[in-house]
Amino acid sequence: MLIISQRKCYTRKKQYWSKVIILVGAAILLLSYFCLNNYTIPVITPSSFDLPTTHFRSQWHGVLSQGIPGLQTVIEPPHPPKKPPHIVKAVLRNLLLFFTEIDITDIRSLFRAEIPVASIFTIPPQVSIVSLPSLPKVSQSDLPKRGKPLVGIYHTHTSESFIPNSGVTHTPGGQRGDIVEVGAAMVKQFAKHNVIAIQSSDIHDYPSFMKAYNKSEITVQQMVKENPSLQALFDIHRDAGRRDETTVVINGVPMARILIIVGKGQPGLEQPRWEQNYAFAKAIDDKLNQYYPGVSLGMDVVDWRYNQHLHPHALLFEMGCQYNTKEETIRTIEIIADIVAEILAK
Structure with a gap:
């Protein structure tokens, strides 16, 4: 005390x-x-x-x-x-x-502050899940480097939350927000495919929100150094916008839509791996459109880095918006895990 x-x-x-x-x-x-x-x-x-x-x-x-x-x-x-x-x-x-x-x-x-910019999108379509194909089963023998972590998950803006669940967009005073639970759900979903995923819940956006990427870069460097087996790194965020733009209803079940951010870099903030990251993002986006059309908002290539220069398969996910629920976002992150597990198996 x-x-x-x-x-x-x-x-x-x-x-x-x-x-x-x-x-x-x-x-x-x-x-x-x-x-x-x-x-x-x-x-x-x-x-x-x-x-x-x-x-x-x-x-x-x-x-x-x-x-x-x-x-x-x-x-x-x-x-x-x-x-x-x-x-x-x-x-x-x-x-x-x-x-x-x-x-x-x-x-x-x-640019060094790397403040994300919200985009504006059209109203999402309604899709019937009946016509969607099932994802192929991924066996443990198909996955590389069994027994070692293959996916790393972290949150630069650890305080991001969903208003329907927490009543706020960001938890105050350095507390962990709802977005950390979304990352934990992704870890559990990967485990169903026998893919080991690790998550950092370190707080990066407190006391300074503007310095969050400076702190999360240190986290990523440590994750990569301690786990050289990592095949993918995901920085999971909650986007900002309007609910009707960031929600899709599949067979009566609402799901948060996802925007994949790829950092291209710029003079002074070089990103030599952006094309590799882009190819990885394209593979995920293509399978989302194939299996769950309407969930993906596509890819946004920006002149920043978002720590993606530290790994050839590093991406930033913008999930839903402040008016989506944590449950809607978890449904989406679970199908992302399914798709990434399939990609890793190949």
Whole structure:
């Protein structure tokens, strides 16, 4: 109990000092802006009482509207605002760099954060499961390297959850979200095909969501080093969007749709294995369309890496959206495991 109390105290202190740093930075920013733009705080003097009230209102509105865009639509300032001086830009840059590691003067820093971008899709079709073929049975003798892990599963955004199950999109305070249970279901499904899969439930997106890929890269490096037998690596996410775009109904049973992300890399973030990853993604997507048409949202090739430079069969799965249920997503991840087991057997 003493250790838990000390940890809570440490967390509160850390949160307190973070707020202090933000407030001090904001104060420096505002003071710098006022001083360099020659703003004068009105002082009550006998002559100032003779000025109309609207004079003070418009003057202060001009100051406040610099930081509150909504005020600009109420009363326009009498003079166009001056452009922020260089020192204000520098303060903004340093604050943003300190808290997010994004440098507004270097676009590559945004790419290093590797923030996924949600896509927009059409309304999913309804498919009857009656006409779908059964997956071929995979025998243990068909699988390579029996007794060793063949699949690695991890979650860069470990806190991702489903609103119908947890009431939130992300669990707070470094807790594991519903997406970790989806990964665990995939491990169990692989076991039915005598495929050993390992899962890392390490938390990567806390305390910094922006640094999640830096932490998950370390996890992947360790998984690959300790398990050279791995044939595939999957980073399982929960996508963001609308339920009608990320759900397909098969024989009356709703299932979450899946988008496969392939990182192509870019200058400074090279990805020499992207074509191998793409071929692996294509094999999975083709079999999804063959066995379960409508479940796949296809593949998205992006100019980032998502740790896929660390293995020739590394992919990122975007499963459903925040409005899907965990159960709908598990149904989909189970058929993905079936398909991958078939591919590995070949």
